[in-house]
Amino acid sequence: MSGLHEAVRRVAVKYGSESAHPTHDRFETGWAEIDAALQGGLNVASVHEWYGAASAADGRKWSAPIGILAYLARQAWRKNPSAYCAWVGRTCLPYPCALENDLLSRMAFVAVHDAASRLWAIDAALRCAAVAVVVADGSQFPMSATRKLQLLAQTNRKPVLLARPPWECDALSAAQSRWLVSLKTEKCPWPRWIVELQRCKGLPMTFEKRWCVEWQRVTGRIHLSTALAGDAGQAQTTSRAVERSA
Amino acid sequence: MAACCDRAEARGVRVGLSIEHAVSLIGSRFVAILPFTPEADRTALAALGRWALHFTPVVALHPPDGLLLDIAGCEHLFGGESSMLALLAARLDRLCLPSRIAIAPTIGCAIAVARYHAAPHNNVSVEQVAEVLFPLPVTALRIDDVTADTLAEIGIHTIGQVHRIPRTDLAARFGGELLRRLDAALGLVPEHVEPHRPVAPLSEFHDFDGPVTNLAVVEFVAHELLTCIVERLSAQQHGARILEYTIRHADRTQSVVRQSLTRANQNLAHIWSVLHPQFQRLQSPFGVESIRLEVVASDTVSAHQIPLWRDDVIESRGDTERAFGELIDRMAQRFGNAVVFAALRVDTYVPEQAYTTRPHTDTQTDKGAPNQNVNRPSRLFEEPEPARVLAIVPDGPPARVEWRGAAFGVQFARGPERLALPWWSAPVMPARDYFEVQLTNGRFVWLFRESDSGRWFVHGEWA
Structure with a gap:
């Protein structure tokens, strides 16, 4: 049926009743407060940059927010579970045993180092109809590269989750959203972790932009922190209560 | 002695005896001794396999003396499974071939019962699989001799005894193969018959009039041969998995251009796009005399509906797999096979051995071990990084950590979780006591202490 929907959408685009690159298609992060702020979740047809934290005293090593990216990749992939997830970049590969079985079985790892190879691999994965989401090491990507990826993501309607080092936080980028992850x-x-939304094109930034997320030992997933998130935690608790009663 | 008849066996002759010993045991002058010719036996088995195509189109050889017949959907043509079993036995008897036959729901069960059950002919229903299998010896599971001997040493002789052992213990002690064989015999994991196909491999050949030094011409001919092959494959609803060009040079040497594809493919443009770079690296200073293209391996492909609007619309799972296969082929062509991989969990407690990488191919049905422990860091370092750790009490949790040139206090520590290989494994790895530690800067790292040396390492982190 997804093919039929796609065909109908193409006809609608052809006759002008719909934009060729819809921006309303979103995937839920599963974090109620953040989804509400983003009006339904992260945009599917976009690049989202996640800046990790420095991990060494000299500040030249960094830790990609792999846990958060793996969680979000699964959220995006669940919209089309027959497709695959491409994970590009040797320095930010996840520990496979920390991934959930369903996602791991549909994961293609591409362990390339240099920026040019990573860009080529992301480009190829985005153009492939069998890939639902791309997670990649986006370090050393110039503005032109992010522009290219954003256009490709829009055209192919797939999310790209880029992990970037903290010292590139001020670099120019065409990504739709930019998140800073700190410990x-x-x-x-x-x-x-504290996740801070630094930029989100198309959304007025009038809401609270910092949230606390935490890793749960029982599920291995990442949830909005209920203990210290204040109003955010209350919103999450309420949504869980509704789920239970339903 | 490689084989003997039933009468000789009744007199005590066994495989492995010398001829003189065997003759002395029989005690008769009228003994027929024939040379052991494994190649001829295999040819004869292949001929018998062709003969068995009377019963089903899917016949596989099970050397040295077995045939596997997938009779699903064919049995009613012979009046049911029992009638088919009787007919097959009678036909083989008419050919003077003593037979042991089993019809069973799984390949593993059929092989085990045919070779090890007391009765020569058996028909096993789905409900009877466990009941029939459990009394049989463990060697009926097609395991290697080392595993069978090890099992015998600890008093495990039958499949039923193996089945009663906890699965995690079995996997840890004997690896995944024993479990896989057991599961396959019980029908818990799929196992397929690789059919014996008595047909010539698909190939195309071109002989140049004389040595051709212009490699553009060689490329053109190679493309034309590929076009012919793809057309023939498409007519058979097949796709190429492995293609091999053999290029003969004028100096009597030859070059081989071989390409494996992730999924069976009949897309000419794609196949040529991954083959073409290899032709660009070809060198032939004295010219090329002939070129031959052979399909080394092929597989069936599902029918592909031509899309109405654009050629990238995914309609079915087959289309998804085809598109994914082409992506992996392109990436492997550019970066090498080792760089593009899938990961598979392995049943072991050692963190760095708890997964394995493998190339993406659709023939692999093994989904890996289940995720038994989610309390693992999101990132595991390629090598454990040495750290200096201060603990308040001996063997206690860390209180201070020096790592990567910086010192940190410890806010929280959970552990130890002792991970060790079984005592029988080789090489022996010292036991490790793992701690989940939150440093003062908020980082959560996975530390371990080696039990024998007392040295500390950081092995991963929750990033």
């Missing part, structure tokens, strides 16, 4: 330093028995 929550307070004592906690499980990993927590």
Whole structure:
């Protein structure tokens, strides 16, 4: 049926009743507060940059937010589970045992180092109709590369999740959204991160832009932190209560 | 002695004895001794396989002396499974071939029952699989001799005894193969018959009038041969999996251009796009005399509906797999096969051995071990990184960590989780005590202490 929907959409585009690159198609992050702020989730046909945290004293090593990217990749992939997920970049490969079985079985890893090879691989994956989402190491990508990826993502209506080092945070980029991930330093028995939305094209940035997410030992997934998120936590708790009652 | 008849076996003759010993056991002057010719036996088995095509179109050889027949959908033509079994036995008897036959729901069960059950002819229903299999010896599972001997040493002789052992223990002690064989015999994982096809391989050949030094001409001819092959494959609803060009040069040497494809493919443009770079690297200073293209392996492809609007519309799972296969082929062509891979979980506790990488091919049905423990970091370092750790009490959790040139206090530590290889494994790996540790800067790292040396390492992090 997805093929039929696609065909109908193409006819609508042809006769001018619909934009060739719809921007309303979104995938839910599963984090109620963030989905509400983003009006339904992250845009499917876009590049989303996630800036990791520095991981060494000299500041020249960084940790890609792999856990968050793997979680979001699964959220995006679930819209089309018969397709594949491409993970590009040797330095930010996830530990396969931390991935969920369903996603792992549809994952293609491309362990390339240099920026040109990564760009080529992302380009090829985006043009392939069998790939639903691309996660990649986006370090050292210039503005022209991100522009190219954004156009390809729009044309092929697939999300690209780029992991980038923190020192490139001020670099020019054509990505639709830009997120900064930092470590929550307070004592906690499980990993927590602050995710900050720095930019999101097409959305007025009038809402709270910082959230706390945490890794859950039982599920291995990442949830909005309920203990310290304040209003965000309340919103998440409410949505869970609704799910239970339903 | 490689084989003997039933009468000789009744007198104590066994495979592996010397001729003199065997003759002395029989005690008769009238002994027929024939040379052991495995190649001729295999040819004869292939001929018998062709004969068995009377019963079903899917026949596989099971050397040295077995045939596998996939009779699904054919049995009613012979009056049911029992009638078919009787007919097959009678026909083989008429050919003077003593037979042991089993009809069973799984390949593993059929082989085990045919070779090891007391009765020569058996028809096993789905409900009877476990009941019939469990009394049979473990060697009926087609496991290697080392595994069979190890099982015998610990007093496990039958399939039923193997089945009673917890699965995780079996996988840890004997690897995945024993479990896979057991599951296949019980029908828990699929197993397919690789049909014996008595047909000539698909090939095309071109002989030049004289040595051709212009490689553009060679490329053109190679493309034309490929076009012919693809047309023939398409007519058979097949796609190429492995293609091989053999190029003969004027100096009597030859070059081989071989290309494996991730999925069976009959898209001429795609196949040529991955083959063409290899032709560009071809060198022939004395010229090319002939070129031959052979389809080394092919597979059936599902019918492909031509899309109405654009050629990239995915309509079916077959289209998805085809498109994905072409993507992997292009990436492998550019970066090499080692760089483009899938990951598969492995049943072991050692973190760096808990997964394996493999190329993407659709023939692999193994989904890997289930995810038994989700408490694993999102990133595992390629090598454990040494760290200096201060603990308040001996063997206790870390209190201070020096790692990558910086010192950190510890806010929270959970552990230890002891991970060790079984004592019988080789090489022996010292036991490791893993801790989940939150450093003062908020990072959550996975630390371990080697039990024998007491050295500490950071092995991963929740990034």
